[in-house]
Amino acid sequence: MRSIQTTGIIIGKRSFGEHDQFVNIFSPDLGKIDAVAKGARKITGSFTGHLETLNICKLQLHKSSRGYTVTECRIEHGFNKIRNSLELSMIAFLLLEIFSKIAQTQEQSVELFNLITGTLTGLEENQNADLYTGAFKVKILNMSGALPDISRCGSCNRRWTEADHINLNNEGHIFCDGCGNQSTENRLTQKAAITWNTMKLIHFLSSSNQKQIQKIKISKKETADFKIIIDIFLHNYMACELKSEKIYAGMK
Numbered sequence: 001m002r003s004i005q006t007t008g009i010i011i012g013k014r015s016f017g018e019h020d021q022f023v024n025i026f027s028p029d030l031g032k033i034d035a036v037a038k039g040a041r042k043i044t045g046s047f048t049g050h051l052e053t054l055n056i057c058k059l060q061l062h063k064s065s066r067g068y069t070v071t072e073c074r075i076e077h078g079f080n081k082i083r084n085s086l087e088l089s090m091i092a093f094l095l096l097e098i099f100s101k102i103a104q105t106q107e108q109s110v111e112l113f114n115l116i117t118g119t120l121t122g123l124e125e126n127q128n129a130d131l132y133t134g135a136f137k138v139k140i141l142n143m144s145g146a147l148p149d150i151s152r153c154g155s156c157n158r159r160w161t162e163a164d165h166i167n168l169n170n171e172g173h174i175f176c177d178g179c180g181n182q183s184t185e186n187r188l189t190q191k192a193a194i195t196w197n198t199m200k201l202i203h204f205l206s207s208s209n210q211k212q213i214q215k216i217k218i219s220k221k222e223t224a225d226f227k228i229i230i231d232i233f234l235h236n237y238m239a240c241e242l243k244s245e246k247i248y249a250g251m252k
């Protein structure tokens, strides 16, 4: 057995046994791990209120051949503003679900940790939910190497000029009008048109920091177009349904 101190965000949990829980944690130096929290469901337990999904915690863990066990836990940040708003909570849970599906088990990453905690902090402080959610999706795709090259036609490889119509199909394939006309399949599955401005926004967000995101001003229409496009990329990459997205859409 060895003892490890780390800071992590609780990205999910599930019950087992009579009083215990498996806690899904992402820590910059351990990556995504599952840890056993014994007695976490006892009302008077020492973890009560600490090991809640969304909390950033200082943790002491024991590592044995059977895995991790939480031995101590103290909340560092609880995102209370997010918890107090039903809409922000739904968005935060959606972000955590995407994060949890894309982050690899035990892959250490300060960058990923900063992305999820920075996005949640932005959401809490500025409440420009659409922009923060969109920026998060662009960045996590970019970090995973799954953000398509949006600077050129995916079929003929020609770089876009401002005069081009940029088309996108359900599979996330990007193509020019000429290539669309040549392929019936592309034409039939065309899903959205990417404007020059949306393309620039995606490119900018892929490398921007939280402060820069805060300063972006875009219209409702641009935000909606941007969301359609980035969700096509995300769904194609993840190839699975997001439970919290369905719930959120149903609620709206």
Ligand SMILES: [Zn+2]
Pocket (backbone or CB within 6 Å): 153, 154, 155, 156, 157, 158, 175, 176, 177, 178, 179
């Ligand atoms: Zn083309």
